[in-house]
Amino acid sequence: MGPLFAKQRYLLDFALSCLWRRRGKNLALLTVYTLVVFAVASVMFFTQALKREAALVLGATPELLVQKLTLGRHDLIPADYTHRIREIRGVGQVTGRLWGYYYDPQVRANYTVLAPQGVEVPERTVLVGAGIARVRHLTRGATLTFQGYDGKPYSFQVRGVLSPESELLSADLILMSAADLRRLFGLPEGLYTDLTVAVANPREVSTVAAKIQELYPDTRPIVREEIRRTYEAAFDWRAGILLAVLSGALLAFLIFAWDKAAGLSAEERREIGLLKALGWDTAEVLQLKFWEGAVVSLTAFFLGTVGACLHVFVAPAPLFAPVIKGWSILYPRFRLTPFISLFDLGILFFFTVVPYTVATIVPVWRAASMDPDQVMRS
Amino acid sequence: MILSPAILALLAGSGLTAGLLAGAAVAGVPLLTRFDLTDGSERQLRRERRTYLISTCVAYAAAFELLSLFLFLAAADRLHPFFVGAMCAAGTLNAHPWGYPSLLMRLVTFLLAGLWLLLHHADSKGYDYPLLRLKYGLLPLVALASVAAAVSQTRYFLGLTPEVITSCCGALFSAAAPTVAASLAALPPRPVGVAFAAALLLLLGSGMIFLRRGRGGYLFAATAVAAFPLFLAAFISWFCLYFYELPTHHCPFCVLQREYGYVGYPLFLALLGGAVTGGGVGVLLPYRQRASLAAVLPRLLHRLVILSLGAYGLFAALCLYRMWVSPLRL
CATH class of the missing domain: 1.20.120 (Four Helix Bundle (Hemerythrin (Met), subunit A))
Structure with a gap:
């Protein structure tokens, strides 16, 4: 194995010196190549990180939600639905949730208003999300006034601002007591927005959902896995669309790479001619060209990947964020947890290095198989 | 079809490698039929030069095929949340009739491509192209397997629709x-x-x-x-x-x-x-x-x-x- 490795090491040494001699041309290629890797990697890393965040967030949500439908639209659900659902075998706790949306014309944004379970919020007070506090300049002790369902103003004292760490979930959230929420929206007792159903065995969730549907045909059970699947599909679809758009740039890069590999300068021709005259055979020149391509590819791959990591996880992906994560007035500020898998790198490699390699095979072979005398004469 | 980056990369990658192998197999036909080391003509010289192109194409394509088998398996594993009842790659592959044939074709291509690389390695050690006919005789088979793998994989991915009930x-x-x-x-x-x-x-x-x-x-x-x-x-x-x-x-x-x-x-x-x-x-x-x-x-x-x-x-x-x-x- 020794001589084989030694030969490849010398070839790599020589390839590096060749690349350095033509640094102007190679730097241009490396820059474009790095940009292509950077763009594709940014889209992929950002999507993966968002999917991971969504999965983490959804991990804490109820396994099963039940909504009532009227005329095919979400309607308020009567409290007595809980009793029969609770009797289904395998069902744990069934809880009615109270939540709704409030449109604030002042900032032209929708707030999510929720009566939390397990958190005591005294009447006439609210807890607000960091996004709302930011746009409405609210601090603890400030007064927030809403227009109720009857047109009258309802004032609440801000008891606190929810932690910015939970901003992904709570940017647009207002927590108030159940009595206040019913008063604000004119919601009678005995009605809830929807029900959460706890199922002890996760494998029984779909069976329980089917039984609820059978029991109450006017309801829509939503399984947590369905929500997770929808998020996965939505993020993948957005990333796929972006990559399809970027494929135009990738194609342009491949043409550029082909052109660079095919357009040998007189100096390069003379170099190959000299090597062959000195006794190198075509296979060795091909190996040399392989090492040159590998150095360019791996450098661009490394630089592009590092650049994409900085773009996505340090600067919050300013180039692609609006397309992939969506937008709204009260959009949460959050920092994505860095996460890159070997699988992502493999896919990135397939997207960038494989097409580049394929595009340069024929020009490289043409260069390597030239006759020394033909080169010298030309 | 699920428009995921993994699927797009695998489709593009397998299309390119199948194209490379098919091109190499076609270019290899004259080598199989007319290659003659005793012939000193310009055409024979061109044939000899062409062996380098074909070997390079197949070597790269075979290496990519080896990598793509594992990426295919990893992608099938990652896609399982899209299918109700699927808990791993078994469920994803079962979500469409072309799933398992696609995996089988990838395996066949992997084995054939691996054998071809070994033959090529041995052939390059001899000065008189000793395994040339065997190598280029096997090449259409490798190309066929690769094209079949690419086609079955494309049919599989295009036919995948999320949220179908699948056996896992x-x-x-x-x-x-x-x-x-x-x-x-x-x-x-x-x-x-x-x-x-x-x-x-x-x-x-x-x-x-x-x-x-x-x-x-x-x-x-x-x-x-x-x-x-x-x-x-x-x-x-x-x-x-x-x-x-x-x-x-x-x-x-x-x-x-x-x-x-x-x-x-x-x-x-x-x-x-x-x-x-x-x-x-x-x-x-x-x-x-x-x-x-x-x-x-x-x-x-x-x-x-x-x-x-x-x-x-x-x-x-x-x-x-x-x-x-x-x-x-x-």
């Missing part, structure tokens, strides 16, 4: 289900264990004889090729139970997941490596008397035998170690 490993690989996979799962552990041990001993014995005396190469190659499906069957029916610590779970794909330390990747890589290198011994053995290869081929054959033994040994060691440390006792 529990149903597919349960002993009562009427599928080939279930038949493998239903194999009785004791005879399978005996067959596994016998094959391993035969492999080791014939390998050692070949390494010491240079005989029994064909027996070794035949055992190495037969060991691939046999060891896979042994894994599905017996060994995987110890990995999952469940007496009823026979899925070969769940070991690709993080919960099992991704141990499926080294296991399957070892199996495939053992089959390719062992098969390579059988393919190269008839040429060891060829004058231009007489000096290099015996050494290469020795290396291949050691590699094949090492790969199958790694597979056996991982499985037996797991059996030893697993709390499951059958």
